[in-house]
Amino acid sequence: MISNLINHKIFTLLKVQYSNMLEYRVEIALWAISGIIPFFMLNIWTNNNLNESINISVVMLSRYFLCAFFVRQFSVVWVVFSFEEDSLMGRVSPYLIQPLNPFLRYFAQHLAEQITRFPFAIIIAFFFFIFNPESIWIPNLGILVLSTLATFLSFLIQFLIQSIVACLCFWTEKASSIERLIFIPTLFLSGLLAPVASFPEYVKSWVYLTPFPYLIDFPANLLSGNKTNIIGGFSMQILWILLLIPIFRNIWSAGTKKYTAMGS
Amino acid sequence: MSLRKYLKIYSKFLHTSIASELEYKTNIIIDLVTAIFSLIGSIFLLSIFFQNNGSIGSWKFEQALIIQGIYTILNGITNTWFNPNLTEIVKHIREGTLDFVLIKPIDSQFYISLKKINPSGLLEIMLGFFLLLYCIRINQINLNLSFLTLSLVTIICSISILYSLWFFISTTTIWFVKTWNATEVLRSFLYIGRFPLNSFSLSLRIFFSVFIPIAFITNIPSEVFLGISQLWEILLEVIIATIFLVTSRKFWLFALKFYTSASS
Numbered sequence: 001m002i003s004n005l006i007n008h009k010i011f012t013l014l015k016v017q018y019s020n021m022l023e024y025r026v027e028i029a030l031w032a033i034s035g036i037i038p039f040f041m042l043n044i045w046t047n048n049n050l051n052e053s054i055n056i057s058v059v060m061l062s063r064y065f066l067c068a069f070f071v072r073q074f075s076v077v078w079v080v081f082s083f084e085e086d087s088l089m090g091r092v093s094p095y096l097i098q099p100l101n102p103f104l105r106y107f108a109q110h111l112a113e114q115i116t117r118f119p120f121a122i123i124i125a126f127f128f129f130i131f132n133p134e135s136i137w138i139p140n141l142g143i144l145v146l147s148t149l150a151t152f153l154s155f156l157i158q159f160l161i162q163s164i165v166a167c168l169c170f171w172t173e174k175a176s177s178i179e180r181l182i183f184i185p186t187l188f189l190s191g192l193l194a195p196v197a198s199f200p201e202y203v204k205s206w207v208y209l210t211p212f213p214y215l216i217d218f219p220a221n222l223l224s225g226n227k228t229n230i231i232g233g234f235s236m237q238i239l240w241i242l243l244l245i246p247i248f249r250n251i252w253s254a255g256t257k258k259y260t261a262m263g264s
Numbered sequence: 265m266s267l268r269k270y271l272k273i274y275s276k277f278l279h280t281s282i283a284s285e286l287e288y289k290t291n292i293i294i295d296l297v298t299a300i301f302s303l304i305g306s307i308f309l310l311s312i313f314f315q316n317n318g319s320i321g322s323w324k325f326e327q328a329l330i331i332q333g334i335y336t337i338l339n340g341i342t343n344t345w346f347n348p349n350l351t352e353i354v355k356h357i358r359e360g361t362l363d364f365v366l367i368k369p370i371d372s373q374f375y376i377s378l379k380k381i382n383p384s385g386l387l388e389i390m391l392g393f394f395l396l397l398y399c400i401r402i403n404q405i406n407l408n409l410s411f412l413t414l415s416l417v418t419i420i421c422s423i424s425i426l427y428s429l430w431f432f433i434s435t436t437t438i439w440f441v442k443t444w445n446a447t448e449v450l451r452s453f454l455y456i457g458r459f460p461l462n463s464f465s466l467s468l469r470i471f472f473s474v475f476i477p478i479a480f481i482t483n484i485p486s487e488v489f490l491g492i493s494q495l496w497e498i499l500l501e502v503i504i505a506t507i508f509l510v511t512s513r514k515f516w517l518f519a520l521k522f523y524t525s526a527s528s
């Protein structure tokens with residue numbers, strides 16, 4: 001009964017947010033375009049034959065970067081910015097009296113945006129294959145399911161991290177600068193700009209213990225068919241999620257106690 | 265309508281915006297740390313490219329660091345002036361407060377482009393300078409007057425192009441209201457300014473010098489630093505910068521004709 005109710009809520013939220021997102025198709029297309037940095041990186045790698053030094057063929061590397069693009073498209077999170085605006089504008093107050101954690105609303109917003117973004121990502125991939133016809137491949141169903149799951153877990157990790165940062169809004173008002181700080185390791189260590197396999201040994205020895213390689217590198221390797229430790233990757237993702245959930249819960253309950261509505 | 269009047273107004277702008285930014289002291293410190301980590305990350309990425317290769321696109325590591333230094337300075341300028349001001353344009357137009365800007369007895373473009381300042385970007389500029397000084401030492405560049413003038417001229421041109429690009433996109437807000445994502449696209453394209461233009465394939469090189477002259481912004485000043493720039497390149501950059509500045513001005517005046525205040 002209760003789970004039925006939650007499902008109904010989530011479904012309604014998704015529907016509302018999806019129709020909301022459809023109004024901003026151009027914006028979402030622009031977002032999709034702004035994610036093409038991995039392709040510029042690929043161009044540097046292949047144009048200078050840098051892939052030879054890390055023993056990855058051009059085809060495998062281009063698949064890797066295409067998958068990195070996809071994973072990024074479907075795991076990008078911006079809760080902090082929404083929540084900061086809502087909290088500064090005092091919009092959080094009405095959310096708080098509803099019997100629904102406001103973060104579920106943002107969660108639905110993100111999922112809806114990913115659905116809206118899907119066709120644009122497919123179009124970009126289509127153009128990518130026109131320019132790189134040799135890198136066309138079809139992953140088998142099992143891999144597809146596993147990498148979708150891995151991408152979703154990556155999204156969940158980022159969503160939790162950002163939600164924790166967003167809750168800091170209750171104390172500092174400007175949590176987005178903390179988000180920008182966390183974004184730096186996400187950018188350089190997640191494998192978006194260079195596969196983690198290409199990192200020097202002294203970085204590789206510790207980077208796999210951080211959540212960052214599991215945000216893009218692990219799902220992208222999985223999907224593209226590059227070498228990766230599937231069980232290890234999934235267990236690290238789940239481990240980080242299990243670690244982050246209680247932190248989020250605590251900070252959320254502490255924050256709502258601290259909350260005084262803006263302008264009241 | 266004198267220069268002195270504008271200088272006086274600008275010093276007032278500086279005073280008020282620094283005073284208001286200093287209210288968020290922890291924020292500034294976090295931004296400083298972010299700037300430092302961001303530079304470390306960029307150099308780390310660059311070192312990955314060079315770990316098994318002597319050069320990319322005929323640039324050695326020490327030479328490519330110059331591009332990084334100039335990029336950091338320009339990014340600092342973007343964060344100090346362009347970003348805080350030009351995001352305000354969107355707000356002005358959405359909330360209809362552009363009316364108050366237009367009735368002021370000073371130039372609206374001046375007001376809208378220089379009203380605010382984000383002091384944490386200043387550290388980024390300093391970091392870039394230190395990196396450049398270090399590059400001058402490791403590349404054994406002789407400092408002389410012609411070199412200093414030329415590099416100053418090209419950097420000023422780069423700033424003008426960068427400003428015009430930002431301002432151009434922000435001006436389109438008058439028609440499209442929300443252009444936040446378009447600036448995100450620009451940001452991601454600007455990202456490639458960190459790397460030598462020669463390291464990209466020919467098609468991308470053409471794209472980034474003809475359609476969006478991002479390559480000009482960092483590469484030509486870096487070539488001036490190394491003393492390998494051609495005279496025509498410098499002249500071309502001056503011409504492009506002038507065209508961009510004039511066009512952005514004309515475009516602003518043109519766009520204002522279409523401005524209908526919100527709610528009226």
